[in-house]
Amino acid sequence: xKAKLLFVVLIAVLLASxxxxxxxxxxxxxxxxxxxxxxxxxxxxETTTDLDTAVGAIKLHSYTLEKGGIAYSVQYxxxxxxxxxxxADVLLxxxxxxxxxxxxxxxxxxxxxxxxxxxxxxxxxxxSPENFIVRNRVYLAGARLYxxxxxxxxxxxxxxxxxxEQFLGSFKILK
Numbered sequence: 001x002k003a004k005l006l007f008v009v010l011i012a013v014l015l016a017s018x019x020x021x022x023x024x025x026x027x028x029x030x031x032x033x034x035x036x037x038x039x040x041x042x043x044x045x046e047t048t049t050d051l052d053t054a055v056g057a058i059k060l061h062s063y064t065l066e067k068g069g070i071a072y073s074v075q076y077x078x079x080x081x082x083x084x085x086x087x088a089d090v091l092l093x094x095x096x097x098x099x100x101x102x103x104x105x106x107x108x109x110x111x112x113x114x115x116x117x118x119x120x121x122x123x124x125x126x127x128s129p130e131n132f133i134v135r136n137r138v139y140l141a142g143a144r145l146y147x148x149x150x151x152x153x154x155x156x157x158x159x160x161x162x163x164x165e166q167f168l169g170s171f172k173i174l175k
Contacts, residue, residue: 020139024160030174034061034076036146039170041067041163044074056084070160071151072167083130088119088140095145097136098122104128118173126154133157135164141173 030037030045044063051058063072084091100107109124119138127134137148148171150164 007164028170029063031044031053031061031063031074032174034063034074035098035144036076037170037172037174038063038074038076039166040065040072040150041167044072051077055080068160069153069156070163071149073147073149073151075147075149079145081143084140084143089144091140091145092119092121092138095098095147096123099123099136103169105134108133113137131155135168137168137171139173146171146173 026039027043028037029040031046040063041072042065044065047062047064049060049062051060058077058079060075060077061162062075064071066072079091092115096107096110099105105125105127107123108126109122113120113122118139118141120137122135122137125134125136126132131154133152133154135150135152139146139148148168149166152160152164
């Protein structure tokens with residue numbers, strides 16, 4: 001799998017959208033196609049990227065919003081059913097490995113999580129020299145990999161902690 005490529009594309013989208021903004025007004029966003037909901041501090045922009053990976057062509061769907069210099073994003077992609085036979089631990093581990101392997105990202109923390117019965121991992125990364133902190137919750141629901149991610153400048157990490165937790169905690173898988 002090309003988890004590293006997926007992660008690099010995700011971070012590039014998030015970092016490109018960072019800028020200034022006012023205090024957030026939170027509202028629920030629902031994606032019927034993505035079968036998820038999350039609270040965003042505004043309306044996210046939807047993009048789709050075609051990626052060539054070791055398991056074939058994959059469409060990466062991203063919903064991203066920048067507010068106050070912080071980027072909030074939910075992404076998902078569907079793997080071929082045959083890939084899921086490797087098991088959630090292997091796939092989630094590969095996704096996390098792809099985030100740090102041969103990159104400027106340093107893994108600061110990692111833990112196993114669940115969303116109901118859906119297995120996941122939460123990671124905290126730092127990116128140098130840009131001085132960003134990345135909080136990412138990755139879930140594997142069947143053949144669909146969800147990433148719920150926030151990119152925040154290190155100097156805003158403490159001040160934005162409540163907003164980061166609100167966003168990450170608001171994510172739900174619909175079905």
